[in-house]
Amino acid sequence: NAGVTQTPKFQVLKTGQSMTLQCAQDMNHNSMYWYRQDPGMGLRLIYYSASEGTTDKGEVPNGYNVSRLNKREFSLRLESAAPSQTSVYFCASSEAGWGPNYGYTFGSGTRLTVV
Amino acid sequence: EDKVVQSPLSLVVHEGDTVTLNCSYEVTNFRSLLWYKQEKKAPTFLFMLTSSGIEKKSGRLSSILDKKELSSILNITATQTGDSAIYLCALLGGSNYKLTFGKGTLLTVNP
Numbered sequence: 299n300a301g302v303t304q305t306p307k308f309q310v311l312k313t314g315q316s317m318t319l320q321c322a323q324d325m326n327h328n329s330m331y332w333y334r335q336d337p338g339m340g341l342r343l344i345y346y347s348a349s350e351g352t353t354d355k356g357e358v359p360n361g362y363n364v365s366r367l368n369k370r371e372f373s374l375r376l377e378s379a380a381p382s383q384t385s386v387y388f389c390a391s392s393e394a395g396w397g398p399n400y401g402y403t404f405g406s407g408t409r410l411t412v413v
Numbered sequence: 414e415d416k417v418v419q420s421p422l423s424l425v426v427h428e429g430d431t432v433t434l435n436c437s438y439e440v441t442n443f444r445s446l447l448w449y450k451q452e453k454k455a456p457t458f459l460f461m462l463t464s465s466g467i468e469k470k471s472g473r474l475s476s477i478l479d480k481k482e483l484s485s486i487l488n489i490t491a492t493q494t495g496d497s498a499i500y501l502c503a504l505l506g507g508s509n510y511k512l513t514f515g516k517g518t519l520l521t522v523n524p
Contacts, residue, residue: 329510329511331511331512333514338422338516338517339516340417340419340501340514340515340516340517341456341501341503341512341514342514343511343512343513346511348510356511357513388455388456392510401447401458401461402456402458402512404455404456405455406454406455407454407455
C-alpha cells in the first residue's frame with residue numbers, strides 16, 4: 299500500500315539547472331497537487347490537476363511547469379532553478395468531489411536546495 | 414481568494430498544559446475546514462469539520478467549528494512532548510477541491 303510516492307527525497311541544484319520532481323499515486327485518485335513549504339509559510343499550492351488531462355495554476359506557479367502524465371503520475375518541473383525555489387515540495391492526491399471521506403494523501407516530500 | 418489565518422504562530426508550553434490553537438478564515442463558498450499535524454515529514458490528518466458547533470474528538474485532541482465567527486479551534490489537553498509539531502489549518506472552499514492552508518502554529522512542549 300504505497301499511497302503517494304515522491305522522488306527524489308533530497309536534491310541539490312545549481313542556479314540555472316533544471317530538474318523534474320516525480321509523483322505517483324496508486325489509490326486511483328482523480329486529483330493531484332503540488333505544494334511547497336517554506337519556514338513559517340504553511341503549504342502554498344503551486345499547481346494542481348483536478349482530473350487526468352487538466353492542470354491549473356495555484357497560488358505560486360511562477361518558475362514551474364507540470365505534467366499530468368496519466369491518472370497515476372503528476373510531475374513538477376523547474377526549468378531554470380533559482381535560490382528562491384529552495385523549499386520542501388509535497389505532492390498530494392485526493393478523490394474527486396467532496397464528501398465525508400474527503401482528504402489529501404501526502405507524499406513524504408522532496409527537500410530541494412538551489413545554490 | 415480564500416484565506417486562512419492561524420494564531421499564535423508559535424507556542425511553547427510545559428508537559429501537562431492545555432493549549433488552544435486558533436484558525437480564522439475567509440471563503441466565498443465554504444465546504445469544510447481541516448486540521449493537520451506535521452512532525453518531521455508530511456502532514457497527517459486530524460479532523461475535518463463541516464458543521465458548526467459539533468465537536469470532533471480524538472483522545473486528548475478536540476476541535477470545533479464556528480461558522481458564524483468564521484473560525485475554528487483545536488484544543489490539546491494534558492500535552493505531551495510528542496505533541497510538539499506544526500499544526501496546520503486548511504480550508505476547502507469554492508468549486509475546485511483543493512485546500513488552502515494557513516501558515517501553521519509551531520507547538521513546542523517541554524518536559
